[in-house]
Amino acid sequence: MFGMQDPSQTLQQIERYMAEGRLELSEVMATQFCDMMLAKKKREPQQQIFLLKGLRLMCDVYLLRNKAGQSMASIKRMHSERKALVKILQKHAPQMLSAMQPEHEDHLRAGRLYAAAGKQRAASKSFAKCEKLSPGHLAAAQTAVDTVPNKAHVERFLNAILAAGDVIQANGQFQLEPQGSPAVLLDTVMATLNAAAMATPSHSGRCQAEQSRLEGQRSAIIAGEQAANARLQSALDSLQPKHDYYQYG
Numbered sequence: 001m002f003g004m005q006d007p008s009q010t011l012q013q014i015e016r017y018m019a020e021g022r023l024e025l026s027e028v029m030a031t032q033f034c035d036m037m038l039a040k041k042k043r044e045p046q047q048q049i050f051l052l053k054g055l056r057l058m059c060d061v062y063l064l065r066n067k068a069g070q071s072m073a074s075i076k077r078m079h080s081e082r083k084a085l086v087k088i089l090q091k092h093a094p095q096m097l098s099a100m101q102p103e104h105e106d107h108l109r110a111g112r113l114y115a116a117a118g119k120q121r122a123a124s125k126s127f128a129k130c131e132k133l134s135p136g137h138l139a140a141a142q143t144a145v146d147t148v149p150n151k152a153h154v155e156r157f158l159n160a161i162l163a164a165g166d167v168i169q170a171n172g173q174f175q176l177e178p179q180g181s182p183a184v185l186l187d188t189v190m191a192t193l194n195a196a197a198m199a200t201p202s203h204s205g206r207c208q209a210e211q212s213r214l215e216g217q218r219s220a221i222i223a224g225e226q227a228a229n230a231r232l233q234s235a236l237d238s239l240q241p242k243h244d245y246y247q248y249g
Contacts, residue, residue: 007037007050014057023065030058034074045093048085055081056101059109068116075110082106104133104181108140115147123147131156136163137181142192149199157196158206161189167217169228174218186218 010033017026037043037051055078062071082103089096111126127144131137141160144153164176167186174186190211197207220226 007033007047011050011053011057014054018057018061018064023061026057027061027065027067030054030061034058034077038077043088045085045088045096048081048088052078052081052085056106056109059113063109063113063116066116068113069118071113071117075113078106079110102134104130104137104140107133108137108143111140111147112143115143120148124153127153131160134181136160136178138164138176138178138184138189139182142184142189145192145196149196151200151202154196154200154203154207157192158203158210161193161210161214166226167214167221169221174221176214186214190214 010029014026014029014033017023017029034051034054037047037054040047043051055074058074059071059078062068062074085100086097089100107126107130111123111130114120114123114126124144124147127140127147130140131144134140136159138157138160141153141157145157147153160178161176164178164184167174168177169175170177170183175183176186176189177183193207193211197204197211200207217226221228
């Protein structure tokens, strides 16, 4: 069965196939891997970790293959096996709890799948849970607006943009990088702001103002008038001596 004697290597192989675009094979492997792990009724902590990782990959493959409608059981199982893993680690390896992938990432993953499957209510709940666990989660707020552009989602999106700080340039790309959650490309934010302005006239003024502010920051970085990463530059500046001690010599 695809050399599944070593679960760690099997998971890495699935990830490689996904990166290479071999999605059909990735789905087959992920399905068989999860079935194999679920067949083990009494799992050690590491086996439970492998199972949860496999379920996450299963969900990701469904999204990439436009098969979100088939992912409902995997989403539910992912959440339940995460809870099971927490209990196992609390009992047998509490030192590993801090190394777990943040829970909000699983709710973002679920929200994207629900949205792709047309389950708007479930998607909204998942995005809200993600943002509750990680306030200012820009990726969740942005996807929520793309899915259901209502006033509440647009308001949360605008607040998340402000909380994310200044535009930065990293690896040749402009983006917003909130602390504690994934970065979002500036072009993605701008496109969602444009859609939000059209969908919610009451917020169109704020959306347009944010577009102008963010575009101004991008232009300032290109012109060399603003640091490519203002947050990093500020941190570096704080390490510089406040006085020139040589002047006292």
